Amino acid sequence: MLDFEYLEPTTVEEACTLLQSYGDEAVLMSGGAAVTMWISQRLLAPEAIISLAKIPNFDYVRFSEKDGLTIGAGARHRDIEMSPLVRQHYPLLYETFSKVAQPRIRYMATIGGNLCTGDPATDPGTSLMALDAEVTLTSTEGKRVLSLEEFFVDYYQTALKQGEVLTEVRVPPPAEWAGWSRIKFTPRTEEDFATVGVSVALKVRSGECEDIRLALNSVAPVIVRAHRAEEVLRGKRVTDELVNEAGEVAATEVEPTDDMRGSADYKRHLVKVLVPRAMRQALERIDG
Amino acid sequence: MATAQTYSVIGQRVNRTEGYGKVSGETKYIADILLVGMLHGKILRSPYPHARILSIDTSKAERLPGVRAVVTADDTIKQGWGAFLQDQYPLTVGVARYVGDEVAAVAAVDEATAQEALELIDVEWEELPAVFDPEEAMQEGAPLIHAGKERNIAIKIDVERGDVDRAFAESDLVVEDTFQSMHQWHCAIETIGSVAEYSHGKYTIHMNTSTIYMARGRIATALGVSEADVRIVQSGVGGAFGGKSCDDNNAIVAALLAKKAQRPVRIINTRDEEFLAGSRPRVPMKIWIKMGFMTDGRIRAKQIRVVADNGAYSGKAPAVTGVAALRHDTAYRFTDVKTEAYLVYTNKIPTGAFRGFGNPSAEWALEQLMDIAADKLGIDPIDLARINAVEAGYVSPHGNRVGSCELIQCIDKVEELIGWKEKRANRVPYRGLGMGCTVHVSGKRHFMDYDGATATVKVNEDGKVYILSGEGEGGQGIYTVLCMIAAEELGVPLEEVSISQADTDVNTFCLGAFGSRVTYVAGNAVRDAAAKARQQLFEEASHLLEADAEELGSKDGRIFVKGSESRYITVADAARARLFRRGGAPIIAFGSFDADSVMQDDTRYGNESGGYNFGCQAAEVEVDPETGQVRVLHYASVADCGTVINPIGAEGQVDGALAQGIGYAMTEGMTFEDGRPSEPNFSGYRIPSMRDMPRKLSSAFADSYEPTGPFGAKGLGELGTDPTAAAISNAIFDAVGVRIKTLPITPEKVLRAIQEKDA
């Protein structure tokens, strides 16, 4: 029978202490979009649920020229999507968050919950990785800051340790000469998870690619960064051939599997097609 | 063509009669029915596709605190039941035949206890060899699913009209191909559910079925009681689409538990259960089809072979297979046709009735073959359809007699709405156009040689009108339509008319909602009752107005002398005058209608329906040649449903049907692993959302009038789903020259086909 304690700490410290004391028996819940589903599908039967919903000021979305964007882990997808700051300074994030599931989920689900699920099919982590975001993990021991590449460890597995809470996501200030693109390929229904997702952020001055970050979702056990594909362009003059080559190389950096969204071969093919498309779109967006 | 007269209510854009209750939350859906002492039932289902029960021990479950009853086959009469073949049992007798088959059930004080008790039931199973593919199941030596059903063939249809061999020999062009259709679930927002009570030998079952009398008959058979010992009361129905026509065991098991526990019992399917063993999905079919044409485009011959997947039990699949095998011969002019169809048992979920009822599967094949032929003949596909389209007065080779028919008008309108000619003249790379036509019935004569309806109309002493009808509301808007018909006939405002809940103890016999029948068949019964009630009102009014009844008219609740409308009394005046006097009586009239159709004989010759409705659709798609993604840019759908009674409702039917057609074409589809649906949920099984609808949707209705219909109306609900998958596939062919022959049309299939073509 479904029977659990429902705990509602009002500070991060209190949440960390509770997590510490309950250990494996408790599950942390933020928006609950994933947790409630797991419970109703009987994948999870916790002794206690520790809700983060009552912690004040846990859902902020702030921007400063110096620090960039800082987001409280309790911010809902909808908060981020609707933030004028995000729209103005990080159009890639606006584009990404506005295409997660549908508004019903976006009003409920939080950025912390999304990232901590460690689901490689999710979108925000991909674009955050392309923007070089980092996450702050807090426990009774203190804080540590990780890049998203370090944070995503394996299929549904993150670097979170027992007793740790993800408290903040930080995105560096937007670069100059920057272009971006997000392609969420959802051929079955638009509200689906991506069959393949591509996020790219690049910096090109006078035709030369000074920097590039390319991340993909739904193509491997974790959200992946395609380092070798990035190298094809980094420091080079951007040509059509190189952009296509980057797609070919990216396809060697992914390990998709067969599922109802398509076969592994098909997804690999999509990487070859969508990566160059995303790059071209990003290049078109660079002004000046 | 007859044109519609000017009506005061018919054809108006009105709000739904039952709409307020639905949007305000007042409507009582099955989950809102809470009876005193009600228990919660849960069903233990077979985990195997084919297995024998060696023993079953329920003692631990029975001892669990909170459990009030546990039932197995031993609590049943072990009597098979089913719409056409009585091959299904309420609870597994000996052998379970699919993953999900009902084995035992528990009623407990709450759901969690019932669930826990299920886990305490020990079943010892012996797994049996299973077969999942109908063609394999038809092989000699395949595991036998039902004793006595050789090669697992549930039914076989073998019909030839004319001389097909000669007709093919005389054809200028012969084309043939094979197409595979798929399961499709109804995905109604509300799953199947029931609340059953038992008292003094009588069962009362509240359920969200769309066919209360059909449910009553089948449930009575399964329980071994007579019809009147079962009362079915329809709850709010959160969408049905054919899936709630009582071909599953939910209500029967609730009734068994209610009797044993002597308490009301509710069972509502979870979404998983709905996919596993709830609403019976569309019958998948493998269809080989061959057609002969003359160079001018006329169809000369057709031969079709259908192998249909029945699943473990039959439900409505026998009739669905019949429709797939023969119905289309009423859309185009056919003379020489041959049909061979097999409905074959497999160890999977039983299949059955879903909006379109065999047409979407058949048209997936036939409308693509028409397109293939058009290409070979060098005739524009829309012209090929027009050349062959039937017209009023056509009699199909199987005896269907077409009354009103505006198929050619539908084709013309679709051509115009989608800009067919201009777009074909000014081609854009990777864009293409495709189309398809369909025919549907307005009710079908197949149960007990009856295709009728009954209704009672009473006029209260305040002039308000009440319709007693057992057809029920499945969400399709039929209450509104029936109230509009009564209002028009009586000459009262629509707001003055209301309608009863469907209840077998209160209403007279009705077949319920299937076969696009209710507007036409029940509409006629309501109109008949209303006309008789009006006659009573006029007789009374003739005394009060000192005029002959024949001289009277009525409108807006007033009965007046035609020509001098200031001489009037109200409907309430007449109703009161008739009631409140010595020997008085209320205004009440019984109406009845049975369509002028003819039951098909053993060779499937007959006349299925009193009215045939027609449709034409066209799609404009854009294909991404690098990913295979298909976008429907523009869709046009035109229906000939006779007079449109309620335009808002009719438009909703067209749009909704299209959404399900698009789902069938492109997004839905379930994979099975050893007979088990691999993702029985909405994360795996994707139905289209608002955003997946065509970028532009143009719909219209033919100017049409069916003389036998109420105010000229025919059926509409199903035909909008029928040709959609084929129209989209044809458009893909037009865009990129590849043809997809298996559903669903996934981008991956399209991409592979493009790559193969280019290789």
Ligand SMILES: Cc1cc2nc3c(=O)[nH]c(=O)nc-3n(C[C@H](O)[C@H](O)[C@H](O)COP(=O)(O)OP(=O)(O)OC[C@H]3O[C@@H](n4cnc5c(N)ncnc54)[C@H](O)[C@@H]3O)c2cc1C
């Ligand atoms: C119908 C549906 C469609 C979806 N579609 C998409 C989609 O298109 N794209 C996409 O990216 N995602 C999609 N998702 C996934 C969705 O975004 C995640 O389920 C959601 O973001 C989880 O957030 P939450 O706040 O609800 O997390 P919760 O359910 O509360 O928690 C999820 C997990 O994270 C842990 N957790 C939560 N917060 C913290 C924290 N601060 N620190 C440490 N651990 C924490 C919890 O313990 C739990 O393990 C979809 C989900 C559903 C149900």
